[in-house]
Amino acid sequence: MSTYAVTSEVLDTATVLQVVVEDAALTEWELHAPTGLLQRTGTVTLRLADVLAGDVTDPVGTVVTVPVLLLSPQGARPSDVHGLWAHLPADAGARLVAFSDPTPDLTAALTEPLCHRLTPSGPVLADLRLALRLKAAHPTADRLLAAAEQHRADAGGVFARYVWVAAREALRTDAGRFDRLMSVADDPATRAEAQLAYLVSAYEDVTFSEAFPDGHRARLARAMLRSALDERLATRRHDLLAVYLPNLLSVPEPLPADDVLGPDPGLRDAVRAELADPRDPTTTSPALRAWLGEG
Incomplete structure (x- = not known):
């Protein structure tokens, strides 16, 4: 029997967190010569609002700062931007849900490679x-x-x-x-x-x-x-x-x-x-x- 195609966020990730954006500091887009891609880097500061699933040891209210890397081909459409934070709001107060592999560490749970998906919490919470x-x-x-x-x-x-x-x-x-x-x-x-x-x-x-x-x-x-x-x-x-x-x-x-x-x-x-x-x-x-x- 062939492997199935459909996966479930709920079944495939052990750690599910709700976080709130406190602050963001991102550079302007610039050319990364070794790859020929445009990139944007920086950090986003997040506050843990709720642990929906998993065993993160940091208490609710903990604030961490995580790195951000966005990549895009030159001349690409906005929809072609890649990276965990692509197409996400980074404005103060924005609420997000993170789906991650098991880890007790909050920063690791909100950073690639353990964090597989970030999404606005309003439509899915x-x-x-x-x-x-x-x-x-x-x-x-x-x-x-x-x-x-x-x-x-x-x-x-x-x-x-x-x-x-x-x-x-x-x-x-x-x-x-x-x-x-x-x-x-x-x-x-x-x-x-x-x-x-x-x-x-x-x-x-x-x-x-x-x-x-x-x-x-x-x-x-x-x-x-x-x-x-x-x-x-x-x-x-x-x-x-x-x-x-x-x-x-x-x-x-x-x-x-x-x-x-x-x-x-x-x-x-x-x-x-x-x-x-x-x-x-x-x-x-x-x-x-x-x-x-x-x-």
Whole structure:
């Protein structure tokens, strides 16, 4: 069986910290002649606000100063900047979450190579706390699915990736459990961020590992088609219809439309109408039209 593609921040990092930026001192961009890259260096001073997971010995309130290195090719777009602090706010008062390997030392936990990711805490903190509480309870697969159902309206991507990875083997081997999670994923009552995380996580592992039966592929395809009809997903509907679904339906072998749409006859007409609607170019997909037999 191939190695899976999807990982979970909650399962892959032992130390999770919330920190607050106290101060930052960064140089202007300058050319680093040995590499030909532009670089920006300096330091950021951080205050520990909370230990969400791990055994850091420094108490809450401890202030440390960590080095910053940003790299960018000359003439690159802002999105091409690399480094742990790329695209992060370094303004005083900014709150961040750090995901790190196990270490008792606060400075090490906030510095590469032990720190793998820094992210603004506002969008993820509540979601992260929810996932960490569930993890601490050592849940069974069915308990994970029950939590996904219970928190469909408020859980986000961090929680959804945790549920997927933690329950993955049970989902792979049990069509009923897989269907149960896909029912959360294609439910309009599910928060859009979690909905996409469930769908994309399943897609990446199903197509990357080829370890999931065709019945799982067909159920995932139905979930993606139903979700693509949901206007809450905005431009991500195009991603589902024009990118994810054509690949899912062809790897490792073509999956006939009847195998996917048979359990939901009305879905074929709904998808056909959406693909043909000239008022919504977001949902244009020649590949799916051909798959439906419309040339």
